[in-house]
Amino acid sequence: MHMHMSFWWGSDVGDVFFPGLTVNSTGAMVALCLSLTALSILYEGLKVHGAKVRAKAARERQRSGSCPPSESATLLSLESTASSGIIRPLGRRLFAFLGEATVFLFHNMLGYALMLMVMFYNGYLFVAVVGGMALGYFLFGHLSMKVNMENVQARRTNVICTARCMQTDPESNLTANAQPEELNYDGSAPSTSSVAPLCH
Numbered sequence: 001m002h003m004h005m006s007f008w009w010g011s012d013v014g015d016v017f018f019p020g021l022t023v024n025s026t027g028a029m030v031a032l033c034l035s036l037t038a039l040s041i042l043y044e045g046l047k048v049h050g051a052k053v054r055a056k057a058a059r060e061r062q063r064s065g066s067c068p069p070s071e072s073a074t075l076l077s078l079e080s081t082a083s084s085g086i087i088r089p090l091g092r093r094l095f096a097f098l099g100e101a102t103v104f105l106f107h108n109m110l111g112y113a114l115m116l117m118v119m120f121y122n123g124y125l126f127v128a129v130v131g132g133m134a135l136g137y138f139l140f141g142h143l144s145m146k147v148n149m150e151n152v153q154a155r156r157t158n159v160i161c162t163a164r165c166m167q168t169d170p171e172s173n174l175t176a177n178a179q180p181e182e183l184n185y186d187g188s189a190p191s192t193s194s195v196a197p198l199c200h
Contacts, residue, residue, distance in 0.1 A: 002122040013122055017113070033128035037119055039110060040132025041139065045108045048144045053100055055151040 011029040015022050023032050117125050 007121050007123050007126065009123045011124075015097050015127070016117075029124060035126055036114065036125060036128040037135070040114060040129050041136035043107065043110050044113060044133055045140050046103065046110070047142045048147065049103060050107065051144050051147040051151065079090035114165060129196025 011024065011026050011030070013023040013029065016032065023029055114129050118129050
């Protein structure tokens with residue numbers, strides 16, 4: 001097949017990805033363009049999933065902020081770990097990690113595949129891919145932006161345990177079962193939309 005180095009318009013693309021998957025008619029070109037449009041929309045939709053995963057990880061890090069360790073807090077932590085078990089949470093985390101890794105791999109493979117289709121320099125394929133991504137951004141862009149803003153807000157928030165909520169300790173003069181105050185890095189109060197996690 002002749003390698004085009006400039007955009008051209010035609011339906012005789014030849015083999016696509018695999019030998020035998022040949023596009024050399026108008027019907028096959030229409031089917032390929034529709035498929036590429038759908039895959040481009042899916043590619044943009046998976047970006048929202050990735051943003052949600054990052055925001056979830058940021059919220060978990062935010063919840064992990066706890067009061068300074070004490071004897072009672074350590075005993076409570078050990079009792080909680082012993083009662084809940086270790087094998088089940090570990091298996092759940094491993095399953096979640098494998099699922100996210102699979103989605104990440106599929107998302108990147110899909111992106112490279114769409115890039116290769118554009119490199120055919122066929123005008124119809126280019127319009128199908130770019131148009132599908134534009135439509136996907138129109139459908140999912142606002143969701144991705146919202147989740148990314150929540151992710152940034154979670155990363156910019158510090159969890160600080162104050163003396164009013166921690167158990168009295170002769171050395172620290174603090175009290176336990178603290179409910180932390182959230183402050184931004186610049187010392188300002190966070191927005192009312194953020195929920196302060198409880199100290200453990």
